[in-house]
Amino acid sequence: MPNAGNWTFVVFDIAASDFARRARLLRNLEKQGAALHTQSVYCSPYTDASFNQLQKLDDAVLVVKAEVPSEQIDDLVEAYSIYVTKLCSEVKEKIDELEDAKVLASEGAPRKRGYSKRLRKMYERLDHLEYIASIEDAAYESDLRDSIEVFRRRVSYIERQPPGKFL
Numbered sequence: 001m002p003n004a005g006n007w008t009f010v011v012f013d014i015a016a017s018d019f020a021r022r023a024r025l026l027r028n029l030e031k032q033g034a035a036l037h038t039q040s041v042y043c044s045p046y047t048d049a050s051f052n053q054l055q056k057l058d059d060a061v062l063v064v065k066a067e068v069p070s071e072q073i074d075d076l077v078e079a080y081s082i083y084v085t086k087l088c089s090e091v092k093e094k095i096d097e098l099e100d101a102k103v104l105a106s107e108g109a110p111r112k113r114g115y116s117k118r119l120r121k122m123y124e125r126l127d128h129l130e131y132i133a134s135i136e137d138a139a140y141e142s143d144l145r146d147s148i149e150v151f152r153r154r155v156s157y158i159e160r161q162p163p164g165k166f167l
Contacts, residue, residue, distance in 0.1 A: 005073055006046035010034055010054050011062045021058070028057045031128065033135045035083035043076065045135050081142070084132060088147055091125050095151060098122050099158050106164030115163070122155055 010029060014022045032053050034042035044050055046065050055063045068076055098118045105115040126148060133144040 005067045007068050008044050008046045008051050009064050010042040012060050014060050025058050033132045035080050
């Protein structure tokens with residue numbers, strides 16, 4: 001297993017008045033699997049690929065690889081696990097909404113489009129979790145991949161059901 005003590009930290013200083021740039025950076029940090037560490041500091045388990053992607057986000061970011069001392073690694077892993085747990089909770093909630101949208105999809109074209117859009121977005125969320133799992137595996141073993149598989153099976157089941165059927 002890779003060194004669990006290697007982490008990437010992203011530090012930035014973008015004024016709140018530059019709202020659009022700051023919001024874009026924060027969205028992209030999340031897309032790259034970085035979790036909030038402290039104000040204007042994000043972190044993720046280190047991989048070469050994620051490190052390189054984070055460096056490309058904005059000129060205002062400082063991206064550093066750091067070896068976290070063993071006495072502090074558990075706290076960092078716990079904080080990152082909280083971030084991942086939050087993402088999984090959001091996916092569970094969105095799967096419930098997808099299920100509701102599938103039931104309502106038989107009621108007309110706008111609702112069918114709404115379901116299709118939710119389904120497409122759900123697959124994007126699951127792909128994002130897969131990416132997070134690949135980063136997480138660089139630091140420690142987790143059960144995220146098992147959760148993703150459960151999510152994918154549930155979404156597949158919903159997708160196979162006819163519109164209007166209560167699942």
